[in-house]
Amino acid sequence: MPSTQLDAIIVGAGFAGIGAAIQLKRQGLDNFVVLDREADLGGTWYVNHYPGLTVDVPTTTYSYYFEPNPNWNRLFSTGAEIKQYADNVADKYDIRRHIRFNATVESARWDEEAKLWSVTLADGATLTARYLITATGFLSQPFTPEIPGIHSFEGKVVHTADWDDSYNPANQKIGIIGTGATAVQLIPELAKDAADLTVYQRTAIYVVPKVDIKFSARAKRLFARVPLTQRAIRAVTDWLYELMISIGVLRYTPRITLAAADLAKMWRFATIRDKELREKLTPEYDFGCKRPTFSNKYYRSFTKPNVHLQTSGIDHIEADGIVANDGTKAVIDTLVLATGYDIWEANFPAFEVIGRDGRNLGKWWRDTRFQAYQGVAVPYFPNFLSLASPYAFLGLNFFNSMEYQMRHMDRLFGELKRRGATTFEITEEANTRYLDRMTELLGGTLFTQGNCASARSYYFNPSGEPTLLRPMSTRNAVREASSYPVSDYHIS
Structure with missing residues (x-):
């Protein structure tokens, strides 16, 4: 041409x-x-x-x-x-x-x-x-991990970066690999209706509460008529994020890092009573080394009887399920890859x-x-x-x-x-x-x-x-x- x-x-x-x-x-x-x-x-x-x-x-x-x-x-x-x-x-x-x-x-x-x-x-x-x-x-x-047997799985496979909108998780047995920012958002949604959801975690993630608010029609009209009001809100959110980066990351301050980790720790304690489960969901690295995220639902999802956390690692995948390193096998209908990007x-x-x-x-x-x-x-x-x-x-x-x-x-x-x-x-x-x-x-x-x-x-x-x-x-x-x-x- x-x-x-x-x-x-x-x-x-x-x-x-x-x-x-x-x-x-x-x-x-x-x-x-x-x-x-x-x-x-x-x-x-x-x-x-x-x-x-x-x-x-x-x-x-x-x-x-x-x-x-x-x-x-x-x-x-x-x-x-x-x-x-x-x-x-x-x-x-x-x-x-x-x-x-x-x-x-x-x-x-x-x-x-x-x-x-x-x-x-x-x-x-x-x-x-x-x-x-x-x-x-x-x-x-998108990154697909090279897990032994992953291509032999005969059920449905879906990567979060190529989600099938027609897929209905209701009454399905699902295995999800990954606990990054995407999984933090997706797991609570799958947990609502899945018959069984097994989460395979390699690295725990810091999760803190999300202070979310809904903007009323009145507020949106105000933002449109007086843009300075919205810019004022942006100034606050910009400042908070810049402060978090500056004192917790760019100038390493152990006390600040520990305080942020304690916030996530308190959130886990407030939502999960099972001590062993809390320990599995506790990161071993400093807050900020890996991108933290916000959720009011993620930790609660693991308290549901249909949700299971697997932290021993994956040995291999078979035609009908996932075999973990501890020898246990989860029989699943759907394999969800929340494995992020290369x-x-x-x-x-x-x-x-x-x-x-x-x-x-x-x-x-x-x-x-x-x-x-x-x-x-x-x-x-x-x-x-x-x-x-x-x-x-x-x-x-x-x-x-x-x-x-x-x-x-x-x-x-x-x-x-x-x-x-x-x-x-x-x-x-x-x-x-x-x-x-x-x-x-x-x-x-x-x-x-x-x-x-x-x-x-x-x-x-x-x-x-x-x-x-x-x-x-x-x-x-x-x-x-x-x-x-x-x-x-x-x-x-």
Whole structure:
């Protein structure tokens, strides 16, 4: 198929891709395409639609700062509401017409002579563009564990990232593998009607009560008429989350970490009377090493007679059930995989990216260290920004990460326009300086000072470094994105 040249190609139509598209439009770039392998926009909020799905960050905070939504029904909104918000923002900023759905990217290669990116799709099409922006997200490649016999199971198998909406758990014998944030939301829903639910836990998770409120019609009218009122609520929720990250994670404070763990401990004690069960649900690592979550139902689910917690591990799976390491077997009709995503092996990067002098991004990251200047730029990859990179994520709220990344794009593309330039590449010196600073900052955090060895957290790369996270406050990240030296880039 013939090649089509564009100003920019954005890969991913989730909130990062939508934000990047909005920023390009602000810079006067309109000849771009957003490619997404799914049939609709929204990223993880389109793909995920399992029962009980809600956001685990208050929606006053979990939204674009420049686009508040006065119509949230609850402080912690449902997945369907978040998806609707994505639709509304895309429509308001006329992003949808740029999106090409069912378009899977297989590879991207920099053409040094033409100064263009060549992007190859699974259907054989090739697109060329001056700029390439990957917005594939951190939670985009579902992980299926290689458990002996898993492919021999003859019942129904469903992954939470590919939920079957027609499935009815009523009177079913279900085995669910995983107790991460997704499972915390799903398990109480399955426990309502299942004849029997066996939960296979490898690593316990910290769960604290969810202080959720419903926004009345009156409150929503007030938010719409006086947006400052909603921004005031956001200021409070932003501050609380920033405080939690700052004193509990970025500056490791054992007393604060212990206090947070005690809150989860008190919640377990208040909801579970069985001491042995409480101990099984108690994490062995420090609070914050693995992303904690909020639920008023999760612990209570294990007090139901039809729910069983298995912590000895899985030996193998047979045609009709799961055999645990302690020799017990649970006969099941349905196997639910709440096993999360393959972040480091399949997502960094999500497809092959070849830069200048033939440098392969994935191979280079693995041969050296996972690294990216301000979480977006990599040397030897001209005109390339990766929004889901090492050191990109600001703790608990993805939208805060998107905020500083949009500021970074604004400064960079503004400088290109000012100079009449068309090419940028982060210098090796700037990248090394940034990597050294991130390594130093991480040295004083919970992740290196605390007890995180048993957390099995996706924050840590295969080498044991917590390089998913940018160890600084949102305020500092936004400030740096708005004021970094443009001389850190070679611009021509």
